[in-house]
Amino acid sequence: MQFIIVISMIFALFIALFAIQNATVITINFLWYKFNLSQAVVILGSALFGILIMLPFDIVKRVRFRIKINELNSKIKKLDEELSIAKETINKTKEDLDLKNQNNINIEQ
Template sequence: MFVLILSLICSLLIAVFAIQNAGLVTIQLFWVTRDVPLVLVILGSTFAGALVMLLLAIWRELRLKLRSKQNSIEQSQKSDPSGQQAISPLKPTDGAE
């Protein structure tokens, strides 16, 4: 709940800051030069930063899940004295039932 309230407060501050700075600025990237409102630059930069943070959080979660899965596999292999995991018998799938 605290994170949600903090996020809303930060979003409100960014929006107020962006609206108060609505003048035109010149943006140059390589050979392209454009005049755009500063509000779009501020909001675009904020969105890009949030997107990067989201992707980093997703990557971290996936890495932690993978590490946890590897640890559980290693634990199951250590608990099996033969060093092999038990394989469940499979039914033949020749299409005949």
């Protein structure tokens, strides 16, 4: 996770440097509108727009992971309970066998 943050910060730094080096005023034609903006604003705005577009996909992915983690934790809890019941059953069976063996030994004597 930290590796991704470091890579993202380096990438953001490169975008900022690129935007600063290309800060001339340009004319943007969008549909029937014309805008005169700094090229740096266009570059940074495009990067921000890309982040905003990808954000919902990341949120959905995180929610799915959280749901899966909760399902797996529930399964682990259920299996732990089953394991403790099985251990109790084994211990009880061992105790019963020990008592039976002791009774058999006592009867033989």
